[in-house]
Each structure stands twice: as structure tokens, then as C-alpha cells.
Amino acid sequence: MTTKEFIELEERYGAHNYHPLDVVIERAEGCWVYDVEGNKYLDCLAAYSAVNQGHCHPRIVNALKNQAEKVTLTSRAFRNDQLPLLYKELSELTGYEISLPMNSGAEAVETALKAARKWGYKVKGVPENKAEIIACKNNFAGRTITIISFSTEEQYRDGFGPFTPGFKIVEYGNAEELEKAITENTVAFIVEPVQGEGGIIVPPEGYLKKAYDICKKNNVLFITDEIQSGLGRTGKLFAFEHEGVRPDVVIIGKALSGGCYPVSAVLSDREVLGVFKPGDHGSTFGGNPLGAAVARESLKVLIEEKLIENSAELGKYFIDKLRAIESPHVKEVRGKGLFIGVELKPEAGGARRFCEALMKRGILCKETHENVIRFAPPLVIKKEEIDWALTHIEETLKMA
Incomplete structure (x- = not known):
């Protein structure tokens, strides 16, 4: 079938909730994808940071195949031999005592919000049903009803009310406004260290540290959404590390499975995630052995193949070269890592x-x-591939 025929099928039989570029990808490897007519493309999106380890990384694919031949799903009604190892390896890698696995990033965000509210009631002593969570303008954390309840993007909210109460919105990058918004009922502040969907917005230097200190002073949980910015994307394991803070709760997903399977998780210490008791929260697929095996190998690839270091080095190179392009159309180039x-x-x-x-x-x-054009290639990209892309990017940015 041709590109045109595939697109016609998709438009006819699929809901129109996306506006993709008209390329129909058939296979992929590393930084490169190929369409149904054999054309080759350099992927500079990495599935919104889900394939940091590159498309179809052989080690991750082999882990998926091997586990799929053993057992894929037990539900959490029973234990499996992969989840405990993922727990241990996540703790050793990140320094957090425990984690709670889910599937999609949105599920992990919902999990963090539930944990924060329950912590507020059971530990902090906030009156029942009075908990407040503060978020930032231009945030993006997913598409569920509760998550869009604290979105400031009108399209994400249009036609989906009524919305979940209990959220306040403050200006991103403005620590003083955060401090003013905190009340005795505030249980958490949720923030992206770099706003991805918001346009790769990097906050002023020192903002995360100030916000963290304000939360600590007021006994408010500091939650970072690292679903897009984490796992090497900004040149550190987590983007919050650029400012030397340690959030109370960290939300991860996407690259946790190298793009091979939906896996997400919430990381914290026992004081927060320990509020959950059996029956409080769960997911049939969350923590399944197939996902756990894939996540374990994805993390190993990230560390052992030094992809975080590659992101830091080539990200700076890419940004510097983009800033050197003289184009009448460009207002600003910004970012961290790749x-x-x-x-x-x-x-x-x-x-x-x-x-x-x-x-x-x-x-x-x-x-x-x-x-805003987003450039976020897989972290396996090489300098010569960036150089090749830059030639075409420069010519494109100079077009009429």
C-alpha cells in the first residue's frame, strides 16, 4: 500500500484527535525511521522522548522477546520475578526508597496526585476534602479529566468539564508567586523542570531550588514531572539535578521502557508512597513482568552505553550550532541536553x-x-548525524 492509501484509511476509520505529519513509518532503527515507500528520515522527536535509547534497541527488544516467551501478565494479584528486581534497581539508581509502577505517564501523574492528597490528609493533617495542589501555567501532564483540570491550554479543556477541583495555577518560573499561593491546605507543588509541550521552556536559573526551599519551609511536597525531561534527555539522569535538589516525588515514564512497551512509575520515600494500603490504588497491567523486564534493560542501556553523557555533550553542540544560524524567522533557541x-x-x-x-x-x-520547533532526537545520535541535519535545518530556517 502507498502512503496516500494508508492516510486515507486512517482518516476514514480513526478518530481525528491528532494532526500528524503525512509520513507513514514502517520500520525504525536507532535514530532513523523508514516509510512504506522506502524513504529514510532522521527522527528528531524520539516519540516525545520515549525512545531515548533509539528505536528498536536490540538489547531492549531481546529482553521483551525473552520475557514474552515466559510470562507477560500475572496482575498484581500474584507476584512475579521481574518486578522486585525493577524496584531494587530503580532504588539503587535514583536513591529513592520505593516506587509504584503504572503504564502510561498520565497514570503515573494521577498516582502522584492521589499520593499527595492522601499524604496531606494522613500525615500533614489537612482537613478532609480541602487539599490543594499547585501547578504551573503552560504545564502538560496528560489528558485525563483530572489532569486537564489544572491545564491552562483551552483546547485541552474545551468540552470536557466539569473539572476536578483542588488545583491552583501559578506562573512558571516565578517562585514568589508560588510562595504567595501556598496555604495551610496546600499539599503539593507539581512542576516540570523543563516544560516540554509548553515549548521547551527552561525556567530561570535557580527557580527549582527556590521553589524546593519554599515547599520545604511550608511542609509541601515538591513533585517533579520528569516523564519527558528525565532519563537522560537534558544531559542528566533527571532534569532537577541541574539545580541540585531532591524532590519528594518524581514521576517517570516514556523512556523508562525505551519505547518498546508502556511503563511508568512514581518514585518517592516511604513517608509519601507508604500512605497507600492494599486496595487503595492499582492497575491490572501496572508492574507486569513484561513491562518490568523491558524497563530493567532500558535503564541498563541508558547507563551502560553512556547515553546521558552523550545527551549533555551533543546537546550543547546542537544548541550552539542552532544559535549560530542567521535566520530572519528565529526568535530564540533554548534547551538543555538534547x-x-x-x-x-x-x-x-x-x-x-x-x-x-x-x-x-x-x-x-x-x-x-x-x-516552536522541537528537536529531541534519540540519545544515541552521533555528531555526524547532527551535522548532516544542521545543513538542512539551516537552509530550511532561511527559506521565505
């Missing part, structure tokens, strides 16, 4: 047309917030 946003001027006509032009040159990236 988590990069090129913001275009409003008069540039939107980022979509540039992404479509890059696709024709063999580079796949995606617009976010209309005027």
Missing part, C-alpha cells in the same frame, strides 16, 4: 510549515505551541 526548542517569530507563519519542509528533506520533528 531537549531543544527553536521559537519562531509570530510573522514566520507558524512552525508547522517548517516541520513539513524538513520532512521533505528527511528530518522528522514536530511543532509545539504553534511557533
Whole structure:
């Protein structure tokens, strides 16, 4: 079948909740993907940071195959031999005492919100049903009803009310506004160390440390959403490490499974996640042996193949080279590691047309917030591949 035929099928039989680029990918390896007609593209999106280890990494694929031939799902009604090892390895790698596995990132965010509220009632002593959680403008944490209840993106909310109460919104990067918003009923502050869907927004230096200190002073849980920014994407294991803080709760997903299977998790110490008792919360697939085996190998690949270091080194190189491009359309280049946003001027006509032009040159990236092009390739990318991409990016950014 041709690209056109696949697109016609998708448009006819699928719900139209996405606006993808018109490329139909058939296979992928490392940083490269191939469409149904044999064309080759450099992936500069990495499935929104889910394939940090590269597409179809052989070690991760082998772990998936081997486990799939043994046992894939037991539910949490029984124990399995992979989940305890994932727990141990996550704790040793991150320094957090315990974790709670789920599947999608949104499920992990919901888990963190439930843990924060229960901690507020059972530990902090907030009156029942009065707990408040503070989030930031332009946040993105998923698509569930509760999560969009603290979104400030109108499209994400349009037609989906009534919304879950109990959330306050403050300006991202403004620690003073956070401090003013805290009350005796505030149980948590949830923040992305770098806002991904918001346009690769990097907060002012020192912001996370100030916010962390404010939360500590007021006995408020400091929660970081590292689903996109974590696991090497910004050149550190976690993006919060750039400011030397240790959140009370960390939410991870996406690259936790190298893009081979949905796996997410909430990391914390016993004081927080210990509020859950049997029956309080769960998931049939959360913590299944197939997902646990895949996650274990994905973490090993990330560390043993030094992908975090590669992100730090090549991310700086990529950003510096992008900033050196003289284009009438570019307003700003920003990012950390291989988590990069090129913001275009409003008069540039939107980022979509540039992404479509890059696709024709063999580079796949995606617009976010209309005027920002996101460049976030798999962390296995090589310098020569970046150099090849930069030639085409420069020519594209200089087009009329």
C-alpha cells in the first residue's frame, strides 16, 4: 500500500484527535525511521522522548522477546520475578526508597496526585476534602479529566468539564508567586523542570531550588514531572539535578521502557508512597513482568552505553550550532541536553510549515505551541548525524 492509501484509511476509520505529519513509518532503527515507500528520515522527536535509547534497541527488544516467551501478565494479584528486581534497581539508581509502577505517564501523574492528597490528609493533617495542589501555567501532564483540570491550554479543556477541583495555577518560573499561593491546605507543588509541550521552556536559573526551599519551609511536597525531561534527555539522569535538589516525588515514564512497551512509575520515600494500603490504588497491567523486564534493560542501556553523557555533550553542540544560524524567522533557541526548542517569530507563519519542509528533506520533528520547533532526537545520535541535519535545518530556517 502507498502512503496516500494508508492516510486515507486512517482518516476514514480513526478518530481525528491528532494532526500528524503525512509520513507513514514502517520500520525504525536507532535514530532513523523508514516509510512504506522506502524513504529514510532522521527522527528528531524520539516519540516525545520515549525512545531515548533509539528505536528498536536490540538489547531492549531481546529482553521483551525473552520475557514474552515466559510470562507477560500475572496482575498484581500474584507476584512475579521481574518486578522486585525493577524496584531494587530503580532504588539503587535514583536513591529513592520505593516506587509504584503504572503504564502510561498520565497514570503515573494521577498516582502522584492521589499520593499527595492522601499524604496531606494522613500525615500533614489537612482537613478532609480541602487539599490543594499547585501547578504551573503552560504545564502538560496528560489528558485525563483530572489532569486537564489544572491545564491552562483551552483546547485541552474545551468540552470536557466539569473539572476536578483542588488545583491552583501559578506562573512558571516565578517562585514568589508560588510562595504567595501556598496555604495551610496546600499539599503539593507539581512542576516540570523543563516544560516540554509548553515549548521547551527552561525556567530561570535557580527557580527549582527556590521553589524546593519554599515547599520545604511550608511542609509541601515538591513533585517533579520528569516523564519527558528525565532519563537522560537534558544531559542528566533527571532534569532537577541541574539545580541540585531532591524532590519528594518524581514521576517517570516514556523512556523508562525505551519505547518498546508502556511503563511508568512514581518514585518517592516511604513517608509519601507508604500512605497507600492494599486496595487503595492499582492497575491490572501496572508492574507486569513484561513491562518490568523491558524497563530493567532500558535503564541498563541508558547507563551502560553512556547515553546521558552523550545527551549533555551533543546537546550543547546542537544548541550552539542552532544559535549560530542567521535566520530572519528565529526568535530564540533554548534547551538543555538534547531537549531543544527553536521559537519562531509570530510573522514566520507558524512552525508547522517548517516541520513539513524538513520532512521533505528527511528530518522528522514536530511543532509545539504553534511557533516552536522541537528537536529531541534519540540519545544515541552521533555528531555526524547532527551535522548532516544542521545543513538542512539551516537552509530550511532561511527559506521565505
